[in-house]
Amino acid sequence: MLNKLLIANRGEIALRILRAAKELKIPTVAVYSEADKDLMHVKMADESICIGPSNSALSYMNIPAIISAMELSGADGVHPGYGFLSENPDFAEKVEKSGFEFVGPKASVIRMMGNKVSAKKFALDSGLPIVPGSDGAVSNNPHEQADKLGYPIIIKAASGGGGRGMRVVHAKEDLEHSIELTQQEAGAAFGDSTVYMEKFLLTPRHIEVQVLADKHNNVLHLGDRDCSMQRRHQKVIEEAPAFGIPEDERKDIFDKCISACKELNYVSAGTFEFLYEDGNFYFIEMNTRIQVEHPVTESVTGLDLVKLQLRIARGEELKIKQDDVVIQGHAIECRINAENSDTFMPSPGKVIDYHAPGGIGVRIDSHLYNDYVVPPHYDSLIAKVICRANDREDARARLERALEEMYVSGIDTNLDMHRKLIKDPNFIEGGVDINYLENKFKEEKHV
Numbered sequence: 001m002l003n004k005l006l007i008a009n010r011g012e013i014a015l016r017i018l019r020a021a022k023e024l025k026i027p028t029v030a031v032y033s034e035a036d037k038d039l040m041h042v043k044m045a046d047e048s049i050c051i052g053p054s055n056s057a058l059s060y061m062n063i064p065a066i067i068s069a070m071e072l073s074g075a076d077g078v079h080p081g082y083g084f085l086s087e088n089p090d091f092a093e094k095v096e097k098s099g100f101e102f103v104g105p106k107a108s109v110i111r112m113m114g115n116k117v118s119a120k121k122f123a124l125d126s127g128l129p130i131v132p133g134s135d136g137a138v139s140n141n142p143h144e145q146a147d148k149l150g151y152p153i154i155i156k157a158a159s160g161g162g163g164r165g166m167r168v169v170h171a172k173e174d175l176e177h178s179i180e181l182t183q184q185e186a187g188a189a190f191g192d193s194t195v196y197m198e199k200f201l202l203t204p205r206h207i208e209v210q211v212l213a214d215k216h217n218n219v220l221h222l223g224d225r226d227c228s229m230q231r232r233h234q235k236v237i238e239e240a241p242a243f244g245i246p247e248d249e250r251k252d253i254f255d256k257c258i259s260a261c262k263e264l265n266y267v268s269a270g271t272f273e274f275l276y277e278d279g280n281f282y283f284i285e286m287n288t289r290i291q292v293e294h295p296v297t298e299s300v301t302g303l304d305l306v307k308l309q310l311r312i313a314r315g316e317e318l319k320i321k322q323d324d325v326v327i328q329g330h331a332i333e334c335r336i337n338a339e340n341s342d343t344f345m346p347s348p349g350k351v352i353d354y355h356a357p358g359g360i361g362v363r364i365d366s367h368l369y370n371d372y373v374v375p376p377h378y379d380s381l382i383a384k385v386i387c388r389a390n391d392r393e394d395a396r397a398r399l400e401r402a403l404e405e406m407y408v409s410g411i412d413t414n415l416d417m418h419r420k421l422i423k424d425p426n427f428i429e430g431g432v433d434i435n436y437l438e439n440k441f442k443e444e445k446h447v
């Protein structure tokens with residue numbers, strides 16, 4: 001299996017997957033929308049097929065078009081990347097039923113973990129600590145549930161993702177209206193209006209655990225990441241390992257994630273996401289795919305996660321054991337977007353001059369090149385700058401240097417925001433909570 005791999009994604013992650021496949025000598029098929037014929041991986045793939053118009057619902061999310069591209073090209077496996085169809089159980093099922101290999105876990109696992117209500121139930125049953133909340137969807141008597149939890153609470157869409165479909169409620173009188181609004185939004189955005197409620201934690205950090213499992217019951221954890229620097233519940237800077245977590249707490253949560261994976265019969269790379277407050281972990285969700293921030297883990301473990309995903313999909317047994325996974329040094333990643341640093345408005349358009357930083361310990365995952373036109377239709381991520389060094393402060397100083405060196409003209413980017421953030425005294429100290437960035441922006445606007 002995996003004699004030819006179709007890459008069902010675009011941008012930097014499609015290029016990342018293509019590079020891994022090339023190293024394994026697996027021929028590649030790129031699929032692209034009409035807006036994306038100039039993407040770097042489309043030019044580099046062995047074959048490329050246009051699967052539809054710029055609207056992603058009709059191209060990157062178009063299951064029949066992607067299955068047809070597999071049949072047409074003779075690809076026998078598909079890597080979904082992140083976003084788009086990566087956590088769509090119907091897609092994974094269709095791939096499985098067509099006799100192809102889906103690079104990821106089984107469709108049934110994606111289905112269960114993709115619904116946050118069933119994922120939380122699974123987490124609870126398998127011994128992972130969860131955020132106190134409604135057992136399942138909100139009931140007809142939400143006041144009883146909310147009063148028991150105590151305000152503030154957060155209403156979340158069961159099928160939500162990408163930081164959308166969440167609403168914080170501070171007072172009893174706003175509860176019913178907030179539930180209705182979130183239900184409407186969830187129905188429109190995710191085709192599922194089920195919502196549930198959770199205690200809203202006031203100053204948690206976002207800590208996640210990377211896992212990797214093969215088809216032979218071998219499960220590893222690859223350490224943790226801190227992704228607390230967020231704007232609108234979207235990660236902006238990520239690092240590995242998480243700063244200042246006591247070793248006993250760390251070991252305990254890693255063990256719990258591994259047993260949960262074994263219970264799930266989990267296969268491929270995955271991430272357990274937690275909020276972390278006052279020494280306690282609270283499971284919020286599992287991502288059953290490769291994540292944007294996987295390079296920080298690669299940088300400190302020396303492992304190539306995407307290549308390992310492909311090897312696992314081919315049925316190979318993991319050659320490394322848990323003791324072989326050694327976390328060395330520290331890595332930090334900045335997500336560079338084509339957007340204005342002050343207004344956060346997307347800034348598509350033609351890249352005039354692009355200079356990527358280099359030097360020791362610097363990794364750039366980007367599909368940019370001079371004269372490339374960033375289309376307006378998709379996520380605005382254009383580059384990830386990842387720096388590794390022997391300790392956190394050296395990694396941070398290296399990133400500060402790399403960001404200074406990076407140059408993009410023709411489009412606006414959030415490089416300036418990152419240049420400031422990386423020098424922020426509280427970031428330098430480490431351990432900021434998930435509200436830090438939003439609060440900082442608010443304060444700056446008032447000054």
Ligand code: ADP
Nearest residue numbers: 160161162163164198199200201206233284434
């Ligand atoms: P998504 O799937 O959209 O990423 P998550 O459930 O992973 O949604 O939550 C995303 C972010 O929202 C978290 O990293 C955190 O910042 C915030 N969040 C989610 N649940 C809570 C909660 N119970 N209390 C406080 N913040 C929360």
